[in-house]
Amino acid sequence: MTATTTAGTTTGNALFQEARIGSMTLRNRLVQAPIFTQFATTWGEVSERLIEYHRARARGGVGLIITENTSIDWELGRTVGNPMRIDHDRFRAGLTDLVEAVHNEGAKIAVQLHHTGRQNSQGNTERNEPPIAPTAGITSAFGTPPRAIELDEIPGLVDLYAQGARRAVAAGFDAVELHGAHGYLLSQFLSPKTNKRDDGYGGSLQNRARFALEVVAAVRTQIGPDVPLLYRLSVEEPYEGGLSLEDGLLFCEMLDPHVDALDITGGNYDTAMTLLPMVPPGSLLSYAKAVKARVSVPVIGVGRLTWLLDDLEKAVVNGELDFVALGRSQLADPETPRKTELKEPQRVRRCIAVNECVSRWMFNGQRTQCVINPALSQEKRAADARRTVGRARHVLVVGAGPAGCETALLLAERGHSVELVERADRIGGQLHAWSAASVFRTEIGNMIAFYGHELERLGVDVRLGVDATGLDLTGYDDVLLATGTEYATRPDGTVDAVAMLADRTLPPADDLSVFGAGETAMFAALWLAEQGKRVTLCSPAGDVGIDTNDMQRGHLAGLLAQLGVTTRTDVQPPPTGTVVWAGERVASAVLADRVDGEHVQVVGTRLRGGRMYEATQSGFWTAARI
Structure with a gap:
């Protein structure tokens, strides 16, 4: 079914003009991409947490929300964890509540129908059965290892999608999306890597596409001609034997007469860095543009696009793209669309793409969190925390790193009188160290600028170059110490890695050793190598980057290898040569003798340990209690 997009009557930025997908009119061209949250209940029911999460993002101004992977087959085909489910009519009530919450905020919502196929574990199935796939093993x-789907099972699988679509329409969803991307069941039939069948569902592209096209036809029969049908597709699997780009484009042409929009991405979980890029923004955009040149239906693009909205407006005007999907950026700041439309981009908390949300929490069966948005998954409680206080207090916050900034911002937003003092001559704390290497320089630099802008907007009295040990604390109702961490020990003659990175002070030696097991050591080695130094990274543990997530660790390790950094594990500090020290850190002791837990409290990593997530969480929620 051919669909069109039409600009509305509003003027200005093309991204914020009305547009259509089939019969559905959207208030703008910004789409919230499907993101697995694990906010549903253990049994896949819609929860209040899930509703409030979606309500906040609808209120933030996005035009269309596409739900997370919603299970059509709970026994064999649900993703690991607790996704939403739509495999029985009993779930209609909760799904309807979700739809109503989104509609009440002016957005539209599509449900994404999902089956894992082989991308599942046996322990995640109801009866401890192997997952299923087009081809066994x-x-x-x-x-x-999956078992092969028998030929007589295929009609039943097609019907699971069709019945899920029927329930979606009954629950009031505005559209249905089929998840044919990222290596799940629909894409497994399409891919020559995972489909080795010798029947009518394997071999040629036409045969490999048969299952997906049968699903599309069955879903269309259930939802009728007027409910928009979207198809999400990894148009290429960038590894040996995977779906080629040309076959992906040809498949899009096959879908073109039957769907109302194509939601274009790339890769699968065997090539996870493709589908969850940590590389510069727009890495997946070429896929969407290539599809747009081959089809008549609207095309949705994705891939860290919050950073490229000005360019994407031009792409929409030029007909290269129709809709812009925001994924992880909507976790970081659900009000990105509204702030952008109001021409306040400096107020956006931009995703820094370290993939803690996915690799630290989602992959470990926990509810999704965000290192820079402490309100994620607690939207209702956070909204209550932002309410103006009845009596303003005079609060001193010591330390202007992430914890101190988060603390000061929420206190000021609630109406307290806030002073923020910092020993250095700038805010940001250790963020300056993390921004030294090129890999996240733009993202972390933007985060520092965000804090600076918001502190000024909310009227926080920021005083730099102030040593808090000399301050009289008696004139404040509350004193919060967000002074972070310091080295447990640092041998004489070694170079302080954090100070080196923050000040961009390059040691004179050409050959350097970096000692430490954490992410800071990796950043130090990376920055030094970028400056042309010969670097050996020495970890006292069995690995490096042990305090960060697997994807971040792997990403940084790959960059270090490209720059020729030698990594040694289970070693002690080298006895000679210049050593850059990134060893164990402990809580700061600034004003420790004044801490009483009431008038003077500690906050951030000084309280919780950890890194940026612990800093922002502690800062925000401590401020909520004042």
Whole structure:
């Protein structure tokens, strides 16, 4: 079914003009991409947490929300964890509540129908059965060999999608999306890597596409001609034997007469860095533009696009793209669309793409969190925390790193009188160290600028170059010490890695050793190598980057290898040469003798340990209690 997009009557930025997908009119061209949250209940029911999460993002101004992967087959085909489910009519009530919450905020919502296929583990199935796939034995990143789908099982699988679509319409969803991307069941049939069948569903592209086209036809029969049908597709699998770009484009041409929009991405969980890029923004955009040149239906693009909205407006005007999907950026700041439309981009908390949300929490069966947005998953409680206080207090915050900034911002937003003092001559704390290497320089630099802008906007009295040990604390109702961490020990003659990175002070030696097991050591080695130094990274542990997530660790390790950094594990500090010290850190002791837990409290990593997530969480929620 051919669909069109039409600009509305509003003027200005093309991204914020009305547009259509089939019969559905959207208030703008910004789409919230499907993101697995694990905010549903253990049994897949819609929860209040899930509703409030979606309500906040609808209120933030996005035109269309596409739900997370919603299970059509709870027994064999649900993703690991607790996704939403739509495999029985009993879930209609909760799904309807979700739809109503989004509609009440002016957005539209599509449900994404999902089956894992081989990308599942046997332990995640209801009866401890192997996952299913077009072909047996071809394992995925999840590691359990699947069994082959029998020919007589295929009609039943097609009907699971069709019945999920029927329930979606009954629950009031505005559209249905089929998840044919990222290596799940629909894409497994399409991919020559995972489909080795010798029947009518394998071999040629036409045969490999048969299952997906049968699903599309069955879903269309259930939802009728007027409910928009979207198809999400990884148009290429960038590894040996995977779906080629040309076959992906040809498949898009096959879909073109039957769907109302194509939601274009790339890769699967065997190539996770493709589908969850940590590289510069727009890495997936070429896929969407290539599809747009081949089809008549609207095309949705994705891939860290919050950083490229000005360019994407031009792409929409030039007909290269129709809709812009925001994924992880909507976790970081659900009000990105509204702030952008109001021409306040400096107020956006821009995703820094360290993939803690995915690799630290989602992959470990926990509810999704964000290192820079402490309100994620607690939207209702956070909204209550932002309410103006009845009696303003005079509060001193010591330390202007992430914890101190988060603390000061929420206190000021609630109406307290806030002074923020910092020993250095700038805000940001250790963020300056993390921004030295090129890999996240733009993202972390933007975060520092965000804090600076918001502190000024909310009227926080920021005083730099102030040593808090000399301050009289008696004139404040509350004193919060957000002074972070310091080295447990640092041998004489070694170079302080954090200070080196923050000040961009390059040691004179050409050959350097970096000692430490954490992410700071990796950043120090990376920055030094970028400056042309010969670097050996020495970890006292069995690995490096042990305090960060697997994807971040792997990403940084790959960059270090490209720059020729030698990594040694389970070693002690080298006895000679210049050593850059990134060893163990402990809580700061600034004003420790004044801490009483009431008038003077500690906050951030000084209280919780950890890194940026612990800093922002502690800062925000401590301020909520004042």
